[in-house]
Each structure stands twice: as C-alpha cells, then as structure tokens.
Amino acid sequence: MVMNSARPRTVAVATPGGRYDILIGSGLLQDASSWADLPASSQAVIVSNATVDALYGDDLAASLASRHRQVSRVLLPEGEAHKTWDSLNRIFDHLLAHACDRKTVLYALGGGVIGDMTGFAAATYMRGVPFVQVPTTLLAQVDSSVGGKTAINHPLGKNMIGAFYQPARVVCDLGTLASLPARELSAGLAEVIKYGPIFDMAFLDWIEDHMVALRAGDAEALAHAVQRSCEIKAEVVGQDERESGLRAILNFGHTFGHAIEAGQGYGAWLHGEAVGCGMVLAAALSAELGLVPGAFVERLTRLVQAAGLPTQAPAMPDERWLELMRVDKKAEAGAIRFVLIDPPGRASLRSAPDDQVLRVIRRHSVPVASAA
Amino acid sequence: MVMNSARPRTVAVATPGGRYDILIGSGLLQDASSWADLPASSQAVIVSNATVDALYGDDLAASLASRHRQVSRVLLPEGEAHKTWDSLNRIFDHLLAHACDRKTVLYALGGGVIGDMTGFAAATYMRGVPFVQVPTTLLAQVDSSVGGKTAINHPLGKNMIGAFYQPARVVCDLGTLASLPARELSAGLAEVIKYGPIFDMAFLDWIEDHMVALRAGDAEALAHAVQRSCEIKAEVVGQDERESGLRAILNFGHTFGHAIEAGQGYGAWLHGEAVGCGMVLAAALSAELGLVPGAFVERLTRLVQAAGLPTQAPAMPDERWLELMRVDKKAEAGAIRFVLIDPPGRASLRSAPDDQVLRVIRRHSVPVASAA
Numbered sequence: 001m002v003m004n005s006a007r008p009r010t011v012a013v014a015t016p017g018g019r020y021d022i023l024i025g026s027g028l029l030q031d032a033s034s035w036a037d038l039p040a041s042s043q044a045v046i047v048s049n050a051t052v053d054a055l056y057g058d059d060l061a062a063s064l065a066s067r068h069r070q071v072s073r074v075l076l077p078e079g080e081a082h083k084t085w086d087s088l089n090r091i092f093d094h095l096l097a098h099a100c101d102r103k104t105v106l107y108a109l110g111g112g113v114i115g116d117m118t119g120f121a122a123a124t125y126m127r128g129v130p131f132v133q134v135p136t137t138l139l140a141q142v143d144s145s146v147g148g149k150t151a152i153n154h155p156l157g158k159n160m161i162g163a164f165y166q167p168a169r170v171v172c173d174l175g176t177l178a179s180l181p182a183r184e185l186s187a188g189l190a191e192v193i194k195y196g197p198i199f200d201m202a203f204l205d206w207i208e209d210h211m212v213a214l215r216a217g218d219a220e221a222l223a224h225a226v227q228r229s230c231e232i233k234a235e236v237v238g239q240d241e242r243e244s245g246l247r248a249i250l251n252f253g254h255t256f257g258h259a260i261e262a263g264q265g266y267g268a269w270l271h272g273e274a275v276g277c278g279m280v281l282a283a284a285l286s287a288e289l290g291l292v293p294g295a296f297v298e299r300l301t302r303l304v305q306a307a308g309l310p311t312q313a314p315a316m317p318d319e320r321w322l323e324l325m326r327v328d329k330k331a332e333a334g335a336i337r338f339v340l341i342d343p344p345g346r347a348s349l350r351s352a353p354d355d356q357v358l359r360v361i362r363r364h365s366v367p368v369a370s371a372a
Numbered sequence: 373m374v375m376n377s378a379r380p381r382t383v384a385v386a387t388p389g390g391r392y393d394i395l396i397g398s399g400l401l402q403d404a405s406s407w408a409d410l411p412a413s414s415q416a417v418i419v420s421n422a423t424v425d426a427l428y429g430d431d432l433a434a435s436l437a438s439r440h441r442q443v444s445r446v447l448l449p450e451g452e453a454h455k456t457w458d459s460l461n462r463i464f465d466h467l468l469a470h471a472c473d474r475k476t477v478l479y480a481l482g483g484g485v486i487g488d489m490t491g492f493a494a495a496t497y498m499r500g501v502p503f504v505q506v507p508t509t510l511l512a513q514v515d516s517s518v519g520g521k522t523a524i525n526h527p528l529g530k531n532m533i534g535a536f537y538q539p540a541r542v543v544c545d546l547g548t549l550a551s552l553p554a555r556e557l558s559a560g561l562a563e564v565i566k567y568g569p570i571f572d573m574a575f576l577d578w579i580e581d582h583m584v585a586l587r588a589g590d591a592e593a594l595a596h597a598v599q600r601s602c603e604i605k606a607e608v609v610g611q612d613e614r615e616s617g618l619r620a621i622l623n624f625g626h627t628f629g630h631a632i633e634a635g636q637g638y639g640a641w642l643h644g645e646a647v648g649c650g651m652v653l654a655a656a657l658s659a660e661l662g663l664v665p666g667a668f669v670e671r672l673t674r675l676v677q678a679a680g681l682p683t684q685a686p687a688m689p690d691e692r693w694l695e696l697m698r699v700d701k702k703a704e705a706g707a708i709r710f711v712l713i714d715p716p717g718r719a720s721l722r723s724a725p726d727d728q729v730l731r732v733i734r735r736h737s738v739p740v741a742s743a744a
Binding site: 092093101102125128156157331334 | 461703
C-alpha cells in the first residue's frame with residue numbers, strides 16, 4: 001500500500017470527565033513532541049500485542065525515553081477472543097511486579113482490543129492511572145480511541161464489564177495504517193461510513209467520492225476521514241458522555257452487529273465487518289418501519305460493499321438472534337432497542353416488533369438451510 | 373448484647389462524583405421509606421454472603437418488594453480472602469444470567485468486603501449501574517461504605533484493582549450490629565478511633581468516655597460514633613474525592629496495617645485489628661520523628677487496647693515489612709509514605725528513613741525469635 005504524507009491536525013475533545021486532544025498525522029509515533037505536556041511520571045508501560053510491538057514498539061519506546069525513566073512493555077494475546085479478564089490481569093501482574101505507582105502512564109499501542117483493555121486497566125489500577133491511546137488501526141483511530149469507553153468481554157456478552165474513562169491524549173499516526181491488512185482497513189471503514197447516516201450526509205457523499213483513495217491508503221484522504229469521524233464522535237460524546245441519550249446513535253449497526261459477533265464466536269467476524277453488515281440490517285429495519293426510503297438502504301448497501309465489507313448476515317435461528325440482541329446494553333427491561341435512521345443524517349433509539357425484525361434479518365442473511 | 377433504640381439521623385455527603393445521604397438509625401432495613409426516592413428499576417439484586425443473608429436477606433427483600441418488580445440475590449463466599457475477581461465474576465454471572473439491564477440497582481448487604489465488591493461490580497457492570505450500601509458491620513458503617521472507594525484484591529496487593537464510584541445511598545441500620553461478634557465490633561472501633569488523632573481530638577475524648585457503652589452495644593452511643601465518623605469522612609472526602617492530598621489522612625494506620633494483613637495472609641487478622649495495631653505503629657513513628665510526645669502514643673495504645681484490639685505487630689523479617697509497604701498505593705516512585713500525626717488532631721502524608729521505621733516496628737512487634 002502506497003502512503004503519501006498528510007498535514008497534521010488536532011481535534012479537541014471536551015467531556016464532563018475531562019478534556020484531551022486527538023493528534024492526527026504521519027510519523028507522530030516517532031516524534032517526541034507528540035507526548036509533550038502529558039502527565040509526568042518516572043514509569044511508563046506500553047501495552048501492545050506481539051504483531052504491533054514488532055512493528056512499532058521500539059519506535060514508541062525510543063520516542064518516550066526522554067519523558068520516562070523506565071519504559072517497560074507488556075504484550076497481550078491478539079484478538080477479540082482474548083479481550084478477557086485473563087488478559088487484563090496480565091497488565092495488572094506486570095504493573096504490580098514492576099511496582100508501578102499511581103502516577104504511572106499506560107500507553108495503548110494497537111487496535112481497539114488493546115485500547116479497550118488498556119483503558120480499563122488504567123481506569124481500575126489503583127482506582128485510576130493516566131493513559132494515552134496510540135491506535136494503530138483505522139477502526140481504533142475513528143472509533144474506539146474516542147469517547148472514553150473501556151471494557152472487556154464476558155462469555156455472555158461483549159463489553160459487559162468496563163468503565164467510562166478518558167485518555168490523556170490520543171495519537172493517531174497514519175503511518176501505522178500502511179501495515180494494516182486490507183481486511184482490517186475495510187473493517188475500519190465501516191465505522192467511518194457510520195457517521196454519515198447518523199449525523200452528516202455530506203460526509204457520506206465525501207466517503208462515496210473517496211472510497212477508492214481510502215482503500216488505496218491515501219494519507220490525505222485517511223486523515224480527513226479520521227478527523228471528520230473524530231469530530232462527529234467528539235461532538236456526540238461531548239453532549240452525552242454516559243450514553244443516557246444521544247450517544248447511543250453511535251451504536252448504529254451495533255445491535256445486529258454484536259449479535260453476529262457473539263453468535264459466530266468473537267473473532268470469526270471482525271467487529272467492523274459485523275457493524276458493516278449490521279448497518280445494512282438497521283437501515284433495512286428503518287425502511288421496514290417506513291422511516292427511510294428503500295433507495296437509502298440500497299445506497300448504503302452499495303457503499304458497504306464498496307468498502308469491501310459483507311452485507312449479508314450469517315444464518316442463525318430466530319430465537320438465537322433475539323436472545324443475543326436481548327443482552328445488548330441498550331436493551332431495557334428485556335426490550336431490544338435499535339438505532340434507526342429517520343431521516344437519513346439523523347438517528348434515534350427505538351424498539352421494533354420482533355416479527356418485523358426477524359423479517360428484515362431473513363431478507364438480509366444467508367438462508368438457514370445452507371448454514372455450515 | 374443488649375441494644376436499645378437510637379433516634380434516626382442523616383449525614384449528607386457531597387463529592388464531585390455525586391451527592392448522597394447516609395441514613396443512621398434502628399430498624400431502617402425493615403422500613404420501606406429507607407429506599408424512597410432512589411432510582412427506579414424493575415430489577416434489584418441483593419449481594420450478600422450466607423451468614424448475613426440468613427439474618428437480614430428476607431427482611432431487605434420484603435422491604436424492597438414495593439420498589440422493584442424482581443428482587444434476586446447473589447451470595448458470595450465470606451471474608452477478605454475472597455475479595456477476588458472470582459467472587460466479583462459471580463455477581464456478573466448473576467446479572468447477565470438474569471438479563472439485568474443498566475438501570476438495575478444493586479444492594480450491598482454486608483460488611484466491607486461485600487460493599488467493596490458490590491460497588492466495584494456496580495461501577496463496571498455495563499460501565500456503571502446504581503448501587504445502595506446497606507452496611508451490617510460497624511467497620512463498614514463508619515468507613516468502607518462512605519467515600520466511593522470500591523475494589524478487589526490482587527495476590528500482590530490489597531485493593532489494587534478498583535474504582536471511585538459513589539453509592540446512591542447508604543443505610544446504616546444499627547440493629548444489625550446486635551448480631552455482630554465482639555471481635556468484629558472491636559475491629560470497627562479501630563476506624564472510629566482513627567478519626568480522633570487525624571481530625572478531631574474532642575471526638576477522641578468522647579470515644580474514651582464512651583468505650584464501655586460502645587462495646588456493650590448501646591445504640592445511642594453507636595449512633596453518635598457512626599454519625600461523627602461519617603461526618604468527618606464526608607468532610608475529608610468532599611474536599612478530595614480522588615485522594616490527591618487530604619483524603620490520604622484517612623489511611624492513618626493503614627500502611628503498617630496493610631503490611632500486616634498481606635504478610636499474615638488476608639483474613640488472619642481482621643482489617644480493623646491490623647489498622648488498630650497500625651495506628652499504634654504510625655503514632656510511634658510520629659513520636660520517633662519528634663512530631664508528637666511519647667505520652668500521645670501511650671494514650672492511643674491504651675485506647676486501642678480498651679477497644680479489644682491488638683497493639684503488638686506480628687513477627688516478620690525487616691525486608692518483608694519494607695517489601696509489603698512498598699506496594700502500598702500511597703507509595704510513589706518506590707518511596708514508602710506514612711500518614712503521621714503532627715500535632716494530635718492533624719495528620720499528613722510523609723516519608724521516613726527505613727532505619728527509623730524498622731526501629732519502631734521492632735519496638736512494637738512480637739520478637740522474631742518467637743515467631744511460629
């Protein structure tokens with residue numbers, strides 16, 4: 001993948017829980033000035049996995065050497081299936097074995113799984129230490145590193161155990177996207193696309209116009225996609241840190257998506273793939289309820305396809321779908337709630353009759369008969 | 373233990389993280405009005421252990437029946453040794469198995485271990501649900517249920533994993549203290565005594581005058597002890613929720629105390645027993661450094677003894693003491709820090725030379741030669 005260089009930019013995020021900057025640019029990870037004005041501490045711990053550490057661990061450690069007397073690293077097993085207490089406990093074991101005090105700064109170097117677990121470890125180690133997000137996937141840069149949601153999975157549900165905890169800074173180095181497999185870049189584009197239907201249809205136009213450049217790894221196009229996605233997310237989160245209302249719209253596609261992920265076993269589908277497909281289902285449910293025209297569903301389906309993402313859900317029995325969606329955190333008193341589009345560019349949280357939900361699922365999934 | 377009845381009283385607590393009331397009185401647990409104006413939810417979950425549940429579980433469930441459609445219970449294994457991830461996970465398993473949503477209210481019915489774990493579960497289940505403290509030990513009523521500290525232990529350190537999370541209310545029913553073993557009542561008195569040296573010498577006078585009544589279970593004396601302790605703690609916590617400065621004084625006796633608890637294995641000494649003994653050591657260290665007169669150490673030692681608490685630390689090698697105290701959360705960059713008295717009625721966080729610390733420990737502990 002050819003990567004040119006993008007001009008640096010900053011998105012400021014203000015929430016009741018704290019304010020911080022998102023830095024977006026090329027080569028930020030190697031640049032010591034990316035860490036200027038962060039909390040001082042003698043110890044720093046980089047949390048990563050073996051793949052990402054091999055690519056960027058040394059660069060980050062070198063770049064942090066002038067700020068912290070001791071920089072150590074802890075590597076976690078890779079993938080959503082390992083977003084568990086056991087992995088989290090590896091961080092705690094490391095911190096305690098190194099006698100890390102409550103000023104120690106944690107650096108999350110990796111994708112959403114690393115970010116979520118490092119953030120939750122930072123939120124709970126000695127009841128809270130500072131942490132910095134250094135997201136190395138497009139998905140993490142546009143979504144999971146913004147908004148202060150941290151969590152681990154429980155066998156009965158994704159992200160069920162966690163905390164709202166804001167990073168001290170987010171450093172999005174576009175250079176790290178050059179090493180990203182095409183499948184993961186596509187998965188990240190799902191969360192970029194998401195911001196169109198729920199908030200900004202002009203951004204959806206821009207994404208359609210730049211999909212080829214984005215998939216080719218054009219740095220300037222990626223920089224704009226990351227910036228605009230972070231701006232929208234920051235605006236939404238700034239109004240509603242604790243997800244009492246507006247923030248829930250960021251979960252467009254996620255009720256169906258989480259059911260796909262959990263139903264297939266974490267890791268079988270990438271989160272972004274499940275969300276891409278989930279957005280098609282959520283748009284189709286919006287159309288089923290008469291909230292958007294069918295043409296909108298077709299347009300979104302084409303764009304999800306153009307991003308290299310699946311638009312057809314896997315085969316699962318009706319009861320399994322309903323059971324998996326009922327444990328979603330947005331559910332209330334057992335009623336499944338969906339983020340629906342009404343009209344394009346605006347979204348809200350609603351319930352829908354089971355029979356209409358199942359009809360939409362059937363129309364957009366692999367027939368049960370052909371399931372493996 | 374004979375218990376008369378005490379007039380009800382309320383202590384209001386305001387912190388940046390939220391405001392809530394502490395209700396103190398006799399028979400509050402059976403009184404539905406104790407729960408008035410709490411967050412509404414269809415589901416409530418009582419977290420307790422088998423001993424406490426057998427005594428008060430039915431009363432609490434009955435008293436909550438008018439507020440919540442479904443009241444279920446989850447029982448955890450008893451004791452500090454079980455303040456672990458495994459116990460915490462029992463709560464999560466229960467919540468998910470019962471499809472509890474993010475409005476579910478958790479009620480912590482028990483002592484500090486139940487309160488700490490229920491609070492941490494509430495802080496992290498779906499990133500935060502409301503919870504109510506119903507402390508049934510004196511220690512929990514005067515200390516652990518106030519201030520929003522929640523945590524579990526890690527094999528390498530006590531309360532290392534946790535969160536600051538405020539309850540929606542604290543209901544201190546003095547009637548529950550009637551069933552408390554004398555040893556646990558004494559342990560609770562350690563934390564009552566604590567508030568004297570660090571904040572209010574007039575309260576220390578009062579405790580000396582009422583020690584017999586307190587140990588005899590006099591409800592009016594206990595009510596005053598709980599009220600004044602909560603008032604002092606609320607004042608301190610209100611000024612410093614996150615323990616950046618003033619709040620640390622509440623840990624008077626805890627640096628030594630935690631080392632005793634961890635060194636002897638959690639559960640061998642009750643927390644209050646370790647704190648009682650730890651206060652004697654911390655006062656002696658204050659005297660060793662010339663901050664208080666020797667007579668103050670003798671006075672505190674007599675009061676700790678009168679409360680039925682140990683004043684002599686267990687035998688441990690010097691290196692073990694230092695190692696255990698270095699993992700204390702107050703330590704910074706490897707330097708152990710103690711809450712020292714200077715003068716009586718005021719406290720601050722300081723370091724001390726290892727040789728003076730060890731001299732004080734030797735003077736106030738069982739000789740190593742006679743260790744089992």
